[in-house]
Amino acid sequence: MLDAELAAAGRRRGTEMPRVLDVGGGSGVWAVPLAVAGCLVTVVEPSPNALATLHRRAADAGVPHLVTAVQGDTDALLDLVREGEADLVLGHGLLEVVDDAENALAALAAAAAPGGAVSVLVANRFAAVLHRAVAGKLVDARRLLDDDAGQLAGTRDPLRRRFDVAGLESLVVTAGLEVELLQGHGxxxxxxxxxxxxxxxxxxxxxxxxxxxxxxxxxxxxxxxxxxxxxxxxx
Ligand SMILES: C[S@@+](CC[C@H](N)C(=O)[O-])C[C@H]1O[C@@H](n2cnc3c(N)ncnc32)[C@H](O)[C@@H]1O
Structure with missing residues (x-):
């Protein structure tokens, strides 16, 4: 889904590799394949365990030299990476778990180069309702539907919030970004x-x-x- 963006970044960079910043990149599910595809990838991630797995995964894939791991989080993002440098910034599975989604996305936007792209992948609150209903969890489905943040509050819901199309679009625009594509996955x-x-x-x-x-x-x-x-x- 990011191929066209990386191809365009490659053309802009000429002989240099496209630069990708993966914030909350975890163990490298996205970062390592992108490095294999010829990108220079920086992963910013607070979890030491995830970073250890990322190192192993990058080594196994033969791209340890293309992946830089930085321990940290969105609050300090611009102390950890240079502003306006990445051709592509990923925030996948991130905005659901951070303290403040608006601040986090603003930091991601600032890390992108002018003309660069930000890719955001989030859980959909309405899909979560449907999936619970189909699984017979009707009370949970109703509570999720009624919760303003799309969170199953009072349970061990690992997510602080889920999104819908309108809320996500408005968050992206508030961060000063232009929406180029908004699509569903799954x-x-x-x-x-x-x-x-x-x-x-x-x-x-x-x-x-x-x-x-x-x-x-x-x-x-x-x-x-x-x-x-x-x-x-x-x-
Ligand atoms: C659901 S995982 C997604 C991992 C990866 N991006 C993916 O799509 O497979 C969320 C990741 O965000 C990290 N995270 C949580 N809070 C964060 C923060 N404030 N800043 C950066 N990363 C954070 C977690 O440690 C976790 O690795």
Missing amino acids: VVSDLVPGSVLESSVGAADALAELELAAATRSPLRDVAARLHVLARRPG
């Missing part, structure tokens, strides 16, 4: 039982095609498990 794929995929040859391809077609079409997009925004810092 519109239907998270709902289709595995038995359906095993039932016929070609079912997996058909599902992938359906998922792609639904990703940008409202209202299906609006109930995807995750919402993805690709936004641009004005140049």
Whole structure:
């Protein structure tokens, strides 16, 4: 989903590698494949355990020299990395867990180069309601639906908040970014039982095609498990 952005960054950089900053990058699920694809990646992440796994994963993939790990968090982001330097800044699975999503996104935006991109992937509050309802957890589904932040308060909900399309768009615009793409991830794929995929040859391809077609079409997009925004810092 970021290929076009990285190709454009590669063309802008000429002989240099595109620079990616992955904030809350965890153990490198995104960072390591991006390094393998030819990017210079910096991961800012508070968890030492996640960073240890990131180091191992980068070494196993043969790209330890392309991945820089920095222990820290969004509050101190601009003390840890240079402002306006990254071609692409990732905040995947991050805005749901930080203290203040608005401040965190403002820091991500400031770390992006003018004309650079910020990719944000977040959990969708309405998908969380549907998934609980389908699993028979009707009381939880109703509580999630009624909670302003889309959190299952009073439980061990690991997320502080979930987002909807309008709330996410407004957060991105408030951070001074221009929304270029807002699409759903996991519109239907998270709902289709595995038995359906095993039932016929070609079912997996058909599902992938359906998922792609639904990703940008409202209202299906609006109930995807995750919402993805690709936004641009004005140049
Ligand atoms: C759900 S994980 C996502 C990991 C990775 N981005 C991915 O998509 O696989 C959230 C990560 O954010 C990190 N995190 C939590 N609070 C943070 C903060 N204030 N600043 C930066 N990272 C934070 C957590 O330690 C965790 O690794």
